[in-house]
Amino acid sequence: MKIYWFKAQAPLRVLALVKHLGIEAELVEVDMMAGGLRAPDYAALNPNLKAPTLVDGDQALWESSAIMAALCIRAGSDLWPANDPAEQVEVLRWLSWNDGHWAQAVGPFYFEHVVKATFGIGPADVEGLKSGVADVLKFARVLDGHLAGRSHVACGRLTIADFQLASMARYWRESQMPLSGFTNIVRWLDGLMQIPAWADPWPAK
Numbered sequence: 001m002k003i004y005w006f007k008a009q010a011p012l013r014v015l016a017l018v019k020h021l022g023i024e025a026e027l028v029e030v031d032m033m034a035g036g037l038r039a040p041d042y043a044a045l046n047p048n049l050k051a052p053t054l055v056d057g058d059q060a061l062w063e064s065s066a067i068m069a070a071l072c073i074r075a076g077s078d079l080w081p082a083n084d085p086a087e088q089v090e091v092l093r094w095l096s097w098n099d100g101h102w103a104q105a106v107g108p109f110y111f112e113h114v115v116k117a118t119f120g121i122g123p124a125d126v127e128g129l130k131s132g133v134a135d136v137l138k139f140a141r142v143l144d145g146h147l148a149g150r151s152h153v154a155c156g157r158l159t160i161a162d163f164q165l166a167s168m169a170r171y172w173r174e175s176q177m178p179l180s181g182f183t184n185i186v187r188w189l190d191g192l193m194q195i196p197a198w199a200d201p202w203p204a205k
C-alpha cells in the first residue's frame, strides 16, 4: 500500500491517521514544486493532480476523507464508524460541512500564511484576507456552538471528522484566523494537539 503526499493540509490528515493507527504503508513524498503532481504516472493515479492518493493493489483512491475511511475500515478503527449507520450519517454531515463551508472560509488564511511560507511563494496578502473574516465568523459560530459541552465533532469520540475539520484550523494562530473568541473551537483544537500523531503527522526524514 502506498500513500502519496506532500506537506499540505489534506495529506496531513491522512498521514496523522496512518501514524495514529500504526498502519503500515509506504509513504511516497511527491515533489510538488518540481511538477510531481503533473507527472504522467501520478496523473494516471489522481487526475485531479492533487494529493493525497492511496494506492492499494490495483485501486487508486483520492479524496482524503474517503482515504481515511478506507484506512479505518482496513485497520478496524472506529474513527470511521463502519458498523453504525447513524454514526456514519453524523460523521458525513461534518465532512460535508467542512468541504462545503468551513474549508472554504478558513482556506484563504491557511493559504496566505502557511502555504506561501512553506513553499516560499511570496508574502501573505493580509489586506486581501479582510474580506474573508465575515465568513470565518459565520461558520465558526456554528462549530463553536456545536462543540459547547462536546470534546469532539461527532460521535462523542475522535473520528475522521475531527481530522478533516482541524487540518487548516490547527494553524489558526499563525494564520490570523479570527478564532480567539471561539473558546470551544480553541479548546477542541488544543485538545487534538495532545494526540502525538496529530501534533507531529509528518514522516521522519
Ligand SMILES: N[C@@H](CCC(=O)N[C@@H](CS)C(=O)NCC(=O)O)C(=O)O
Binding pocket: 008, 009, 010, 011, 037, 049, 050, 051, 052, 062, 063, 064, 065
Ligand atoms: N479534497 C481533496 C483536496 C486535495 C487537495 O486540494 N490537495 C492539495 C494539498 S492540500 C493539493 O494537492 N494541491 C496542489 C495543487 O492544487 O496544485 C482531499 O481532501 O484530498
